[in-house]
Amino acid sequence: MKYYFYKLFKKSLKKNNLTNGTLIKGVIINITNNYVIVNAYLKSEGKIPLTQFKDEKENFKLDIGKQINxxxxxxxxxxxxxxxxxxxAKHIEAWNDLKSAYYTGEIIKGMISHKVKGGFTVDLYFIRAFLPGSLLDIRPLQNISHLENKELNFKVIKIDNIRNNAVVSRRAVLEIEKNLIRDKLFSNMLEGQILKGFIKNITKYGAFIDLGGVDGLLHITDILWKHIKHPSEVLIIGDEIFVKILKFDRDRHRVYLGLKQLIFNPWFQITNKYKQGSITYVKIINITNYGCFGELKKGVEGLIHFSNIKIKKKYINFLKLFKLNDIVQVLIINLDEKRHRISFGLKLKLFNPWLKFISTYKIGDCVLGYIKSLTDFGIFIALNNSIDGLIHISDISWFKPIEIMKTYKKGFEIKSMIIFIDFKKERIYLGLKQIDIDPISFYLSNIDKTTVVTGYIKEINKKEIIVELAKNVIGTIKTFYYKNLKNKYLHINDKILANVINFNSLLNIINLCFFNPKKNIKQKKTNKLKLFFENKI
Known part of the structure; x- marks a missing residue:
């Protein structure tokens, strides 16, 4: 009888596929201090430790007769x-709920427990899931302390049944919530509606306003009626402002806002006071490379294009004609009240600065100026606001002009002499070395070809011998004529006598030859010259 009962029991187990790890239902029939007795309709009742019945809040919810898995x-x-x-059983239940949420798209709750490589670990009660750092929020967060130890909503985006792990996203939940708020806002949005928002970000072309779920663009041209260079001149990130909806696109989720539309329009009925073709005064408020902007009245600005400026001068830098806050008389060329555009013209009755300069200065006069720029070929000097002059590198110094030019810096005040005026091209050429006496000209004025000059050898090379005749006065002796002369007779700083052959005005160098006491002896015969050097004259 016992054997027959055992066979029936085994048969029932196979029929129900009851093996180790199978999830079944049972009923609580008794609760002791340490165990819970459960009847699972098996061979005998099962004892389960009481600690396994704690819920996520560490509480016990047990009732006799309650059915559990x-x-x-x-x-x-x-x-x-x-x-x-x-x-x-709780782990299997939680995993089944997680898979169900994955397939149905249901939002689940969890808590960020700690940070791991590439993201965070999220406790979903009895299962741990991985949250990539990029899916934590819509925008990157530097600090997540406000999210720690707090129940949050997540969406399951990946399930791995083999490895029993899952990937969740908080960003997906936030995007869903944002889309719901955005759709609600767009459903109630109307053009011309006034809303309150916060300045979220500022760029060079405008500002983005958070309207409570939707970001709207406040373009720089819609901030004030007057011209501003950057929105930060008026707006501050975080400030609360009221804006007007100019237009919106539900399909593209774009909203265009205006701030100046909430204040009085200074262009309103402007044609009643100002007429096209009339003359008025404006204040210069901005200068660009194509023109300048003049303020007709507060909030009303117009362009004075440089093509509309008439002046009897061919070459002039218009950027130097005006200064900010200058008051100038202009002619209203075009006035468009609807498009908020106005164009001015200006006829300058200015004297020609070039004519004034050439009537004041002449060649040979010394002038003061500031170094405007340095180039490879010379220095440009700013003599006044409209006149510049050039000091060519050859006119910087009588001696070593390249080295001396390197000592000058932009902005230095410098005194120079006018050495040439080109009236056709309106150019002025200046010189620095001309202020001082030319040492070579002064030296040559006191000698002739028959004069025996004295100098000191400063350099000896294969082609020539460099001789210093006086301060900043250099002469050369070509070694070709004295190729048989041994180097032992020539030394640096030796004093020699020489005759002047000619002067090279291009290189500012005097060509010399060794002094020959006997005129009938040619320079190529060096026997007498050897004797001459041995005596060290």
């Missing part, structure tokens, strides 16, 4: 007892 740990442990587990 458990897993089979062991159908028979050898002592005739059936071992059950509530802990593993």
């Amino acid at each position: 458990v897993t089979i740990e062991n159908l028979e442990n050898g002592l005739g007892e059936t071992l059950l587990s509530r802990e593993k």
